[in-house]
Amino acid sequence: MKIIKLNAIDSTNTYLKDLSRNVTVQDGTIVTAEAQTQGRGQMGSKWQSKTGRSLTFSVFKRFHGLPITQQPMIAFAVALALQKALQKLQIPMVSIKWPNDIMSYQKKICGILIENQLEGSKVIASVVGIGLNVNETEFIQLPQATSMRLASGIQFNLDEVLVLVSEEVFRQLQALDEGNSEVLKQTYEASLFRRNKVTAFESKDGVQFNGIIKGVADTGELLLEIEDESLQKYEVKQLKMLF
Ligand code: BTN
Numbered sequence: 730m731k732i733i734k735l736n737a738i739d740s741t742n743t744y745l746k747d748l749s750r751n752v753t754v755q756d757g758t759i760v761t762a763e764a765q766t767q768g769r770g771q772m773g774s775k776w777q778s779k780t781g782r783s784l785t786f787s788v789f790k791r792f793h794g795l796p797i798t799q800q801p802m803i804a805f806a807v808a809l810a811l812q813k814a815l816q817k818l819q820i821p822m823v824s825i826k827w828p829n830d831i832m833s834y835q836k837k838i839c840g841i842l843i844e845n846q847l848e849g850s851k852v853i854a855s856v857v858g859i860g861l862n863v864n865e866t867e868f869i870q871l872p873q874a875t876s877m878r879l880a881s882g883i884q885f886n887l888d889e890v891l892v893l894v895s896e897e898v899f900r901q902l903q904a905l906d907e908g909n910s911e912v913l914k915q916t917y918e919a920s921l922f923r924r925n926k927v928t929a930f931e932s933k934d935g936v937q938f939n940g941i942i943k944g945v946a947d948t949g950e951l952l953l954e955i956e957d958e959s960l961q962k963y964e965v966k967q968l969k970m971l972f
């Protein structure tokens with residue numbers, strides 16, 4: 730896999746998207762930056778990270794005709810790749826908070842932002858952006874965050890983590906492209922943070938309610954069993970999980 734290393738950039742996702750519009754980017758290309766001036770998170774949020782202690786990078790993956798209906802599976806495959814890679818690196822209690830935050834115990838260790846390139850009814854490529862907390866020793870303003878170092882007590886080599894995680898992401902997406910989405914969905918569901926536990930949520934109109942996470946729909950929504958025991962589907966923008 731080809732690695733492009735940058736000192737500072739607005740966002741590795743933006744850089745890789747722009748690059749792929751202008752030249753033919755090799756499958757599996759990785760762009761990593763020491764600092765991002767406009768790191769982007771999910772749902773229009775910002776992603777800030779500490780230079781020298783964390784990884785901010787994007788992986789380019791081509792698909793050979795993945796139907797657009799399979800887009801949620803891309804997010805699930807990447808989350809599973811992160812879980813697998815972190816487990817290999819001895820990070821304890823790794824789970825996936827739907828749709829694709831990676832947790833160690835109850836805290837977020839990694840965020841993922843996937844931007845897909847579509848052609849007709851197919852996804853032809855994805856830019857998979859990953860913000861991974863590696864060697865941070867404190868999160869003063871972010872009590873819900875943790876790092877690989879805090880979770881495991883191990884100091885990591887950033888380059889080694891970058892390669893291991895990127896290879897796993899590539900491998901999982903390659904398998905998805907070759908068509909094993911049912912197994913993937915089941916494995917993803919088994920890894921869900923707070924699966925089968927009563928969990929507090931807030932709907933987009935501010936109503937708090939309890940639900941039990943049961944799994945995900947083929948179309949990507951979260952399946953929650955609510956108080957009358959019915960199963961309801963929720964999209965990301967409809968729901969916030971409360972701790
Ligand atoms: C989130 O949890 O909100 C997703 C965060 C994703 C951050 C990464 S850092 C590398 C890549 N470039 C970006 O601008 N964002 C992603």
